Amino acid sequence: MDKLLLLGDEAIAQAAIDAGMSGVYAYPGTPSTEITEYIQKNKIAAERKLHSEWSANEKTAMESALGMSYAGKRAMVCMKHVGLNVAADAFMNSAITGVNGGLIIVVADDPSMHSSQNEQDSRYFGDFAMMPIFEPSNQQEAYNMVYEAFDFSEHFNVPVLVRITTRLAHSRSGIERKTLKNENKNSFPGDLRQFVLLPSIAKKNYRILLGNQARLENESEHSEFNKYIRGDNKSLGIIASGIAYNYLIENFEDEKVPYPVVKISQYPLPSDMIKELYEECETILVLEEGYPFIENKLTGVLGDKKVKGRLTGDLPRDGELNPNHVAVALGIEKPITDYTPNILTGRPPALCPGCGHTDVFIAINEVMKDYGPGKVFSDIGCYTLSALAPLKSINTCVDMGASITMAKGGVDAGLKNVIAFIGDSTFTHSGMTGLLDCVYEKTPITVIISDNDTAGMTGGQSSHAEHMLYKICKGLGVEEDHIRTFTPLRKNHEEAVKILREEIEYEGVSVIIPHRECVRTLERKHKMKVKVTKMN
Amino acid sequence: MKADIILSGVGGQGILSIAATLGTAALQEGLNMKQSEVHGMSQRGGDVSSNMRISDKPIASDLIAKGKADVILSVEPMESLRFISYLKPDGWLITNSKPFKNIAVYPDIEEIYSEIRKIKNHIIVNADEIAAELKSLRSSNIVMLGAATPFFDINFESLKKALQSIFENKGQDVVDKNIAALEKGREFALAEIKKR
Numbered sequence: 135m136d137k138l139l140l141l142g143d144e145a146i147a148q149a150a151i152d153a154g155m156s157g158v159y160a161y162p163g164t165p166s167t168e169i170t171e172y173i174q175k176n177k178i179a180a181e182r183k184l185h186s187e188w189s190a191n192e193k194t195a196m197e198s199a200l201g202m203s204y205a206g207k208r209a210m211v212c213m214k215h216v217g218l219n220v221a222a223d224a225f226m227n228s229a230i231t232g233v234n235g236g237l238i239i240v241v242a243d244d245p246s247m248h249s250s251q252n253e254q255d256s257r258y259f260g261d262f263a264m265m266p267i268f269e270p271s272n273q274q275e276a277y278n279m280v281y282e283a284f285d286f287s288e289h290f291n292v293p294v295l296v297r298i299t300t301r302l303a304h305s306r307s308g309i310e311r312k313t314l315k316n317e318n319k320n321s322f323p324g325d326l327r328q329f330v331l332l333p334s335i336a337k338k339n340y341r342i343l344l345g346n347q348a349r350l351e352n353e354s355e356h357s358e359f360n361k362y363i364r365g366d367n368k369s370l371g372i373i374a375s376g377i378a379y380n381y382l383i384e385n386f387e388d389e390k391v392p393y394p395v396v397k398i399s400q401y402p403l404p405s406d407m408i409k410e411l412y413e414e415c416e417t418i419l420v421l422e423e424g425y426p427f428i429e430n431k432l433t434g435v436l437g438d439k440k441v442k443g444r445l446t447g448d449l450p451r452d453g454e455l456n457p458n459h460v461a462v463a464l465g466i467e468k469p470i471t472d473y474t475p476n477i478l479t480g481r482p483p484a485l486c487p488g489c490g491h492t493d494v495f496i497a498i499n500e501v502m503k504d505y506g507p508g509k510v511f512s513d514i515g516c517y518t519l520s521a522l523a524p525l526k527s528i529n530t531c532v533d534m535g536a537s538i539t540m541a542k543g544g545v546d547a548g549l550k551n552v553i554a555f556i557g558d559s560t561f562t563h564s565g566m567t568g569l570l571d572c573v574y575e576k577t578p579i580t581v582i583i584s585d586n587d588t589a590g591m592t593g594g595q596s597s598h599a600e601h602m603l604y605k606i607c608k609g610l611g612v613e614e615d616h617i618r619t620f621t622p623l624r625k626n627h628e629e630a631v632k633i634l635r636e637e638i639e640y641e642g643v644s645v646i647i648p649h650r651e652c653v654r655t656l657e658r659k660h661k662m663k664v665k666v667t668k669m670n
Numbered sequence: 671m672k673a674d675i676i677l678s679g680v681g682g683q684g685i686l687s688i689a690a691t692l693g694t695a696a697l698q699e700g701l702n703m704k705q706s707e708v709h710g711m712s713q714r715g716g717d718v719s720s721n722m723r724i725s726d727k728p729i730a731s732d733l734i735a736k737g738k739a740d741v742i743l744s745v746e747p748m749e750s751l752r753f754i755s756y757l758k759p760d761g762w763l764i765t766n767s768k769p770f771k772n773i774a775v776y777p778d779i780e781e782i783y784s785e786i787r788k789i790k791n792h793i794i795v796n797a798d799e800i801a802a803e804l805k806s807l808r809s810s811n812i813v814m815l816g817a818a819t820p821f822f823d824i825n826f827e828s829l830k831k832a833l834q835s836i837f838e839n840k841g842q843d844v845v846d847k848n849i850a851a852l853e854k855g856r857e858f859a860l861a862e863i864k865k866r
Contacts, residue, residue, distance in 0.1 A: 139693050139703075164709055248708070273704075305706035305721075305732040306689075308697055383730035457735035470736045473755040475785045477777045478748060481680065483716035484772070519714065524774070593709070 137308035140172075142298060145273045145309045146212075146240055147172035149280035154315035156207035156235070157185030159195035161563060162592035163214030164249040165303035166242035170212055171595075182317065188589075190598050191534070191563040192217035196224040196239070203237040203293075204329055206321030208284045215243040215254050220534065220564065222259070229263040230331055230339045232291040234323040236284030239265075240296045242303045245424050245454040249300075249591075251514070251531065253452065255424035260295040260401065264343055266350050267295045267401035268359070269376040273307040275399065279359060281312055286353075290346060299423050301454065302377050351402045359399035362407050367392040370464075371415030373408065373428055375399065378421035381460040403431065417442060419463055423455055484519055490650035491517040491557075493622035494584050495527040497630035498553065501638065502527075505551040511544065513537035513565070515557040516590045528555060535564025542568065542577050551638050554581045558599035559589040566606060572643045573611040580637045580644045583607075584622070586652040594655040607645045616644040623650065671701065673822035674734045675722040676753050679745035680770045681708075681715050684811030687836070688743070689720050691815060694832035695824055696724045706732045715772050717749055724824065743818045745797070745811050746770045747782050754789065762821045763792040764859070766814055793817060793862050800854050809851035816855020820863065826856070 140148060147169045150158065160170040173179045173186040185202070189195035192213040202209035211221070218225060218241050225239060241259070244250040260267035268283055270276035276298065283294040327335055354360055372391070374382045375398040382391060394415060396407050412418060412432075420429040420443035429443035442448040448463045449455065461467040485492050495517075498510060512518060512528035513536060520527040530540055541554035556565050561583050572579050583603055589595040599606070607617050618633050620626055630648065637644035675692070677685045689705050696703040707720040721734045736756050742763045744750030750765035757763060765786060769779055786792050795817045801810035812833070819826060830849050837845045 137697060139697055168709070301706055301732045304709050305704055306693060307704045307729075308702065377732065380730040380732065384735065388727070456733050457731050457738075461735070470755065472736075475751050475754075477781050477785055478751050479773065479775065479777060481715075481717040481749075481773055483681070483714035486714060516714065591714075 137310055139306055140273060140309045141168055141304060141306050142270075142273045142276050142302040143168035143242070143304070144172045145277040145307075146280050146296070146298070147176070148309065148311065149277040150210045150238070151176060151179055151184070152312055152314050153281045153284045154208055154317045155184065155210050155284065156317045157199070157202050158210045158212060159185070159189050159199045160212040161189050161191050161195055161217060162589050162595045163217050163242075164592055165244060165300045166212045166214045166217070166240065167592045167595070168303070169240060178314065188595055188598070192221035193224055196221035196228070199237060199239075200224060200228050200231070203233045203235045204323065205235065207235040207318045208237075209235060210238045210240060212240040213242070214250065215241055215256050216250060216252065216533065217241070218256055218259055225259065226263050227331060228293050229265050229343055230336055231329045232339060232342070233287055233293055234321065234328075235318050236287035237293040238280060238283050238287065238296055239293055240280075240298065243297065243299045243424055245299055251533070253424065255427055256295065256297045257401065257424065257427045260297065261427075263295075264347060265293055265295045266290070266353070267297055269297045269399050269401070270302065270359075271377055271379045271397070271399055273302065273305065274309055275359065276302060277309050277311070279399070290350065290353075292343065292346060292350075297376070299377060299454065347402065351405065354400045354402055354404040355406050357400040357404075360404050360407065361395075361397040362410070363391065363395040363397065365390075365392050365394040368394060368415045369417070371411040371418050372396070372421060373398060373411065373418065374421040375428060376423050378423050378455055378460070381455055381457045382421055384457040385461050385464060385466055398428070403428065408432070412440070416440070419443060419448065421449070421455065421460060421463070426451075482522055484522070485516060486653050488653045489516070490586055490622040490648065490652075491520065491584050492525070493624060493627070494582065494630065494648045495520045495525045497627060497634055498555070498582070499525065499527055500631055501634045502553070505638065509544075509549060509551060510553045510555055511537045511541035512554075513556040513560050515560050517555065517557060517584060533564075534560055535568055538565050538568035538579070538581055539571065541579050541581075542572050545577050545579055550578070552579055553638070554579060556581065556583055557590070558583055558585040558587065558603060559595075559597040561603070562598040562606070566610060569607065569612070569643070569645070570610050576642055578641045578643075580634070580640075580646065582646045582648065585647050585649040588652045588655045590652045590654065594652060594658065603647050607647075612643050612645050616640060616642065617647065618644070619647045619649055621650055622648040671823050672725040672727070673723070673741070673824065674739045675724075675741045675743055675818070675822065676734060676739045676756055677720040677722055677743050678749040678753055679718060680749060680772065681718045683745045683770065684808075685718055685720055685745060688745075688811050688815045689722055690836055691812070691829060691832045692722055692724065692824065694835060695828040698828045698831060699825055701726055702729050704729045704732050717752060719753060724822070741818055741821050743814060745814050747779065747786065747794070748777065751782065751785055757789070760791065762818075763789045764814065764818045764821070765792070765794055766797040766810065767794045768796070768798045768810075793859050795855065795858055797855065800858065801851060804847055804850050804854065806847035806851060809848050812848045812851040813855035816852035817859040819852070819856045820859050
């Protein structure tokens with residue numbers, strides 16, 4: 135079979151389709167978005183009618199996937215690292231319920247925070263839930279691991295966490311496919327109360343999970359994805375996990391690594407392999423992408439001078455690794471400082487020309503001059519870029535939906551004339567419940583839901599909020615007179631300012647919904663129209 | 671055979687089309703390739719880059735190490751300088767001459783050119799002008815790809831075939847214009863080398 139040229143994300147998607155998955159559930163989030171998008175466009179997926187519609191948020195996605203597993207079919211749920219915080223309740227408990235159909239949770243971490251607010255390492259979550267973790271080192275391994283993970287999940291009655299990072303997710307490589315499997319047929323769990331986590335049942339299930347740990351570790355010791363690679367020079371032993379393994383190999387090009395190496399791509403950690411390496415080598419270097427997870431397990435509170443890594447400063451404590459970092463840690467080269475000519479200036483990302491959010495912020499800036507600085511709470515989306523020059527409009531961006539609830543906390547603390555600025559997709563992700571809190575307490579707050587009919591930052595995915603915002607706000611109890619709208623265009627600036635002023639002055643909950651489609655999705659639709667016309 | 675190429679420019683300038691063309695051609699020739707790219711936040715008018723690695727041997731890292739890139743191929747002059755610490759001492763820097771000004775203060779373009787001229791092996795291409803002569807302004811990225819082809823060992827016919835398969839669904843006219851752009855870019859670079 136010809137190799138397919140696929141992103142790491144796409145390789146995962148293709149593997150899931152080939153392994154007989156019946157549905158993917160996800161909320162868009164860089165760097166995980168392309169997994170679901172690939173399935174949405176895939177021919178086999180369409181023929182098989184695999185579920186691939188976006189979910190409202192990661193929690194609803196996780197629960198739907200668990201439901202599909204309950205019903206006997208293979209399901210996958212995908213998210214970015216911070217999405218796992220949202221899905222955490224369902225995620226943690228899915229380890230206790232176990233599975234019926236195979237269940238895979240793919241989490242894409244973003245070390246170096248290319249497109250995120252932190253660089254949390256999802257391996258801690260896998261460890262916390264006592265779930266097996268697969269951490270592929272390259273795109274082909276990602277394909278192979280996901281293809282096998284469904285069987286693994288069903289065999290051990292446990293969901294599998296697949297942890298990838300930005301470089302693997304967004305790097306393309308040639309992929310060899312395996313045979314296409316049939317989907318599972320519907321079936322109920324053998325015990326119809328397996329998923330009832332009443333304390334009496336949960337205790338039993340938890341003991342099963344605990345009892346499973348030794349078997350899972352034994353699997354890690356013998357996994358084809360973990361390797362003990364012998365080496366003659368025992369002055370150093372290297373533990374390399376996930377894509378960090380590639381940076382090690384890169385430094386020796388055509389030669390074999392002279393040191394013993396334990397390559398890790400499957401957890402729980404294969405402790406026998408690690409102990410053997412520790413015994414036979416003078417010092418140990420741990421190479422891992424993300425937090426010093428393995429290093430910390432090795433050294434703990436007492437520390438161990440024999441072990442080097444991110445905690446000891448032999449590798450940077452934060453940010454993603456690269457071949458140069460590893461070369462320095464190995465003593466092959468001295469640190470290279472980035473040389474760039476002084477004349478080079480930064481080119482930060484910015485809102486697109488013609489973006490509706492910009493018109494809303496121009497109005498907000500004008501109005502807020504009268505109410506003082508520091509009162510615009512905001513959220514996650516393209517509009518977060520308004521924190522930067524030239525707009526400099528917003529004061530917070532923490533997590534999905536936090537604009538409304540943080541603004542509420544600010545009001546409760548005595549702030550007046552406060553704005554919460556949120557996008558349409560972020561609002562339906564996690565903003566609605568916060569708005570309900572405000573309605574319940576009649577909090578004087580002005581919520582601006584800047585509606586562009588899409589999840590823009592992640593590339594223009596469909597938004598659950600489409601044509602729904604007015605109805606949702608009314609349903610949550612916002613007074614109809616205080617649900618306002620306008621079209622954010624330069625010519626409507628005066629109208630926007632007037633509406634903003636009126637609602638900021640109102641001593642209760644107001645929602646303003648400026649509505650204009652994202653210029654990017656509009657442009658894409660226009661191109662498609664032109665293409666269709668040409669074809670006709 | 672090994673080619674480590676850093677592609678750079680501004681979001682929306684067509685770097686990913688260059689990468690797709692190179693990647694498709696490499697796979698046709700049975701070569702190994704890895705290509706990392708930027709999605710998400712930086713695509714909003716920020717600087718973008720892609721690491722393109724092609725080899726007849728297995729490739730380990732998705733990222734090119736500093737001081738190891740064979741070619742920096744940039745569709746924007748200032749962006750050609752952002753990754754020069756990645757260029758190996760005898761590597762080539764190939765850049766478009768036309769600045770993309772979407773920031774408040776863009777540096778003096780002559781100073782940028784003079785920084786580029788400090789690099790031992792460099793070619794500055796007026797890709798937009800060449801594309802305009804071909805009446806295909808949108809192909810300036812492919813002109814740039816063509817200008818870089820003398821500096822790595824990928825079959826030129828394979829690149830043409832790759833353009834055919836990538837742009838096929840946009841019509842044969844678009845395919846032909848891109849192939850012409852590729853050829854013109856290459857001719858320009860070859861003529862530049864001869865002058866030296």
